[in-house]
Amino acid sequence: MELLAAADEPSPCEPGFNSCTLLWKITGNEALSLDTGVVLDKIGQVLLIILAASLLRWIVNRSIARIIRQVTAVKGPQPIAELAEKLSASAGRRMEIVGDRSAKRAETLTGVLQHVSGIIIYSIAFMLVLSAFSVNLAPILASAGIAGIAIGFGAQNLVQDYLAGIFILLEDQYGVGDIVDVGDASGTVVDMGLRVTTLRSLDGTLWYVRNGQIMRVGNSSQSWAYVVVDTPLPPNADVDTAGDRIQEVAEAFVEDEAWSDYVLAEPEYLGPVEVTIDEIKVRLGVRTTSDKQWAAGRELRLRINEALREAGIVDPNGTGRIYVPRATAGGDDGAA
Structure with missing residues (x-):
């Protein structure tokens, strides 16, 4: 009966549907309806602002990712007036130098712009929350x-x-x-x-x-990388024999199906690049894709080491001695 009587009394709340009106209809308590209704309305406004900010950030992030992906996927500048024509030469030279970096550039730009947009959106949301509390x-x-x-x-x-x-x-x-x-x-x-x-x-x-x-x-x-493989040899080594073995390894490496797609040019055997009293250092250079330069270098060093072992230039027993086949008059092999 009290609830029915309260329902017949005029509502102390502001006109319209709000938390105060709902609580007044349920409890009939004027103080509870006014105080708790205000708190619930503020909480509802804050939750709505946070939800709207989160939804807006999700939409903005997806839009940024899509726009950046489309922009960076363009292979050349758009032909817009003379400025674009001047920029086209610079863009073409850069493409030759660094190659296609659209994927990595899109990832970097997307991350930075999404971070900045998130700061802006949540800063505005924070100010709206303060304004909801009449600050x-x-x-x-x-x-x-x-x-x-x-x-x-x-x-x-x-x-x-x-x-x-x-x-x-x-x-x-x-x-x-x-x-x-x-x-x-x-x-x-x-x-x-x-x-x-x-x-x-x-x-x-x-x-x-x-x-x-x-x-x-x-x-x-x-773009590309230049893999430099330096092989130290003893001072009395037959450099020509070792160079032949290294060139054979390089040619086999290029013809290997597992590596041929990553080699961009024929390997260059540069011969001795350093001569000291203790060793002769010979160098092999291979141009590869940038993502496989270290793997290619490891593989080449392993293959060159095995080839020199098989040729008797490196001691297969691992004693540290290096056997060097030399083309002497008597046909004997020298050892160091």
Whole structure:
């Protein structure tokens, strides 16, 4: 009966359907309906803002990924007026130098832009949450502007880092997955932001390098690589015999179906490149794709070592002695 009587009384809540009206219809308690209704309405607004921000970020991230993939997949600049014609020559030369890097560039740009868009979206959502609780944003924004000016004067290194990061992205100096040497650190790029580049070195160390401190970059993952295999020989070795064996190994390597797709040019046997009292160093060079340079180098060194063992140049018993077949008058083999 009390509930029915309360239902007949005029509602203390604001007109329209809200939490206060619902609680008033259920409980008939004016204080509970007003206080709890306000709290529930605020919570509902906050949840709606968070849900809208999350949905918007998901849509923006998908849109960024699709747009970047389409833009970076273009193989040449669009023929727009004279500027595009001037840029086409530069783009063509860059394609010849570094090859097709659309996939890695798309991954790097997508990650950075998604990170920036996430910060913007959630910052706006945070301000909307504050406004839902009737917080005056004008003083906060004014203070943030003044603080931003002060920080800008005192954080020149931070600005330098961001500007350097922007130019690294625009010039595509490196991207996620590339193996680079940035001076103080080297390794695989695992993450890249506008301020910091994160590298994973060969020993597993994670390096955080400020973009503004990168003075030069050596990228081992762009276009092709030149694998240099140096083989030390004893000073009394028959260099011609060893060179013949190394050339045979290189030719067999190129003809191997497992490696032929990764070899871009005929191997170059350069002969002796260093002669000391202790050894003669001969060199073999092979141009390969950048993603297989280290694997190709290991495979070539293994095959050259086996070939020299079979030729008797390297002791198969592993005693450390090197047997060197020499073309002497008596036909004897020399040993070192």
